[in-house]
Amino acid sequence: MPSRRRFLQTAALGAAAGALSPSVLSALDRSEVPNPEPQWIAKDYRRLKPAVFQWPSERAVEEHMRLYRGYVNKANELWQKIAELDRDPAKANATYSDIRVMKVELTFAIGGVKNHEVYFDILGGNGGTPTGRLAEAIQKNFGSFEAWAADLKATGIAARGWVWLAYDFEKKTLFNYIGDSQNLFPIWNASPILALDMFEHAFFMDYGANRAAYIDDFLKHIDWAAVSANFERVLRMASL
Template sequence: MTEYKLLELPYEYDALTPHISEQVMKWHHDVHNQGYVDGANNAEEKLRRQRENNDFSSTGSILNSFTHNFCGNFLHQIFWNNMSPEGGGEPEGELMQKIEKDFGSYGNWKKEFKAAASSASGWALLVYIPRENELHNVAVDQHDEGAVWGAHPVLAVDVWEHSYYHDYGPDRGDFVDNIFELINWSDVQNRYNEVSGTFS
């Protein structure tokens, strides 16, 4: 049985200020993300016990819990690495070329991504879909509602209220604007290279 662990941040808690405060990073990483790790592990343990006891009476709710918590932890791992104190700017090279091809321009992509972040009740994602060899923006509710089968996230922005309310109040748009000052495009490029190379 897999044991899930909390990913260590690749920077200090205060490294993303003034865009994200130290307090929010501590709450978000140490409380919320840890909760998803614990939830996924608890669900795995309950499933193991059910199989041993041949009792599947509560399987449905356990599987729902596993999906929610596993996806929550998975997307947070991408989110933390997608940001950097030295982030910002625009993508370069192959990733920029692919964005321009699939969205018409970087400006088009950015406007569409912001719209996804505004409408989602969970996450705004830039995903790569190998079957179509396309990048696509996706608005995901919770952690797993509205996800696209076969798509691989390369950029993830958490728009749950716990991500921004302490720093920005109800102004999610201001939070998203500030996230663009933190995007680690090298990490996004590496994720795109990995999935596009694997499935090409």
Template sequence: MNLLSCSSNNCVSSYSLLASTDLSLKSPKTSIELSQLGWKQRKGFESNRSRKSSIVGYYGLKRPPYKLDALEPYISQRMIEVHWGGHHNGYVEALNKQLEKNDVLYGCTLDELIKVTYNNGNPLPEFSNAAEVWNHDFFWESMEPGGGGMPTLGLLQQIEKDFASFANFKEKFARAALTLFGSGWVWLVLKREKRCLAILKTSNAINPLVWNDIPITGLDLWEHAYYLDYKNDKAKYVNTFMNHLVSWNAAAARLVRAQAFVNLGEPKIPVA
């Protein structure tokens, strides 16, 4: 399902992927065929082929940019230890094991790997772990101690332009999060062609990169992200993220970088 409404003063977009059958959405512009990558990484790959350890350790576990207790009392150290050290690390380890068995994918950057394995809506086995590694790296960097509150001026102006008001944006973001059925993510993104902000919700591991959208901030809505601290009170978790955790500094920096590249017509935008 693709719901889109856009005017000169308001741009809101939401992709709601609530079942595996919805994965038929295709994005030709962001499709990367294996033959198109050039595989610069394969130059010398044959000499590494017998050294499986070099493949197993290709993607590492990235630490959050703060101490594990830094988000307390809103997210406990124990919650981050389980979420980052358990779930996030599990995706990294599973991805590396998959790549060990699939030579042709070895050497991709993480965003290339996501686009290749999304396979125009027919995901390859490596997609979910690759996307969840990227999603979690992005998620940790989307929060900061003392976060929440009002966005910085440039980002605030863009939000007010595209959502009429910051209060309206917060309401739409929360509604998207609370109406997502099952596991997934909610995102604030910059739409490349329309050059406006939009809210997306995606199921399971899917992220905005597969549609060529540029993530500005994102919230993990898998139960393992909040259940230890919030039990089944998803609404409290979502509101706490917006009021006390989201890093508007990180979001503003991403927006500035994204807008600069979009205005220059640059096809490859650094998104993290």
């Protein structure tokens, strides 16, 4: 997620672009648009964090990994196709056009990559409770760890896809957000430090439709050291 400073810088760039005359804008052609190389590389969690494969069942985690690698491949494919896209504004259309389809689906692919990485990064632990500044923030923002866990459980049961514990740079608070699909309901200028996958592939093989039991066991396998590391990184970003 962009920092406030970066957001303001981006906004300033946008305002500058808006000041360009139509003749200058029409002179922009594909040669002036960056043509980036594919950006996404699937992490090898079997090597990086084999404990992730201890819960839920190995076949369920393999299903996540298969989807994750697919999102990486599609993010790279779309990234390259967008770089090669004909940017003639006359061909753009808000109902259907190549640029609309590719840019919308790019958010789905990148969301599938990033959300799964947060989910895998914070799994593979022994549950328990957080410590240090993260514990203090949860206490301050939710009242207690138990209240946070109850809110996460209710939010997860109510979700159709993703749930995030995220830090809001504006309010300087932690909150459990519902994202549903991976490109729905993002909160700008907030950063997730924990992700809970509530898509059916995440729990149905092991828990059937019992979402509550899946979340209870998710809480028992959180790697709180990893969540704390995410939180400390976010706090450093907030101080920039």
